Amino acid sequence: MFFSIVIPLYDRPQEIDELLESLTQQRYSPFEVIVVEDGSSKPAKHVVESYRPRLDIHYYEKKNEGQGFARNFGFVKAKGDYFIVFDSDIIVPQDYLRQVANGIQRGGWDAFGGPDAAHPSFTDIQKAISYSMTSPFTTGGIRGNKQHVGQFHPRSFNMGISRKVYEQTQGFRLSRRSEDIEFSIRMIQQGFRVGLIPEAFVYHKRRATFEQFFKQTYGFGKGRIDIYKLFPRELKLVHALPAAFIFGLCSLILLNLINFGGLGKIPVLPLLCRIGNIVFVVYTLLLFLHAWFTTKNIRVAGLGVVAAYTQLVAYGLGLMDNYIKCVVWKK
Structure with a gap:
């Protein structure tokens, strides 16, 4: 199972550095990383390029349209069987991709999400x-979490979709504010299997x-x-x-x-x-x-x-x- 990790980026060179460093520690392969710079005034190209020796990584720049459309741009470039979306302010545990692969095989998910937690290094x-x-x-x-109310809706800080889901839905329709919820609802309405993989958590920094x-x-x-x-x-x-x-x-x-x-x-x-x-x-x-x-x-x-x-x-x-x-x- 080949994963394409898509990361929209806007003026966050420090955050993307920490995220990419955590991805170098993954105990699963193969996967690629696609970073989409969404019209940033502080581009992170130099940071991304420094990871080429350690990651199958691709960097693209586009005009600012918001994170939803930046993800869609990345989906077009992606080669994987599944597309995983991260926000730039997360750190990925070493076993994340392995847990995702196991969760997909176990649950038969077309799309999925995972929870978040606080890393010991956080303030x-x-x-x-x-x-x-x-x-x-x-x-x-x-x-x-396991006790979520109603149908689970994956959130874009930790979300994955199959290539089939993207091809049928064409990705995000909204670019800012609740774009992930709208996308999740639409996937469910179109009959895709959408679920939570509890073990596939990420460390999410939130706000400072x-x-x-x-x-x-x-x-x-x-x-x-x-x-x-x-x-x-x-x-x-x-x-x-x-x-x-x-x-x-x-x-x-x-x-x-x-x-x-x-x-x-x-x-x-x-x-x-x-x-x-x-x-x-x-x-x-x-x-x-x-x-x-x-x-x-x-x-x-x-x-x-x-x-x-x-x-x-x-x-x-x-x-x-x-x-x-x-x-x-x-x-």
Whole structure:
């Protein structure tokens, strides 16, 4: 089974260096690597060329159109039986391709995805964000694991498709924001076998700061409404939970201000505040303890709580923003 690894790249020479270095350690062959420079102002050609002695690697440059169309460009150049898509900000474990080959043979998948994890070399914030994006106590826990909600949709940081899938679907139709979800839904609708290979995980760096993480997850929330416009049945109740979280948190803050400020004389108000405060304290404590148990690092656990709240608020705001614009105002 011959694999073509396709990596879209935009102004990330340092990241691609770490990714390519990890690919030199693969315990499986044959495979090729296709790097598509998508109109970068900081090209990484010199980095890619330095790996020619150790990898079957090909470098292409094109005008900037976004990561979806950059991947399609790579698919056209690919020679493999299966095309594997990575983001540039990952590190690939040594047994990854072997696990993929075994998973395809075992499951008969036409397309697949795998989970992500935090590498020991990542910063504490990156580890905290990785925890939040895979935690069962956030909506991140519905994606890329054995307990995912509904049909599994591979994500483009770790996705693979057969040549047949590409030839029939022609790849990505969207180039930015939720392009991988749209592609996954379309593959399933066309009858292809799409599944998760749990053992085929990658180390995903995510964002380096909470500000960057907020912007990213805000975009994820907006992207969910983009998907809703294309596939109305794909908007599930679980996707609205971050918006409900924001409503509950804001309501609790307001009720506490009214209660402690003596601005209202509602008999049931103290009880409502007490119940709400207990719920949020228990939720936060569960987050912290689970993050501590998972990461074995108390500082990462504390940052994991910050990451979880950041994720829920940002996703919820993005979803509500795009819902109002696209569904209510029909812009």
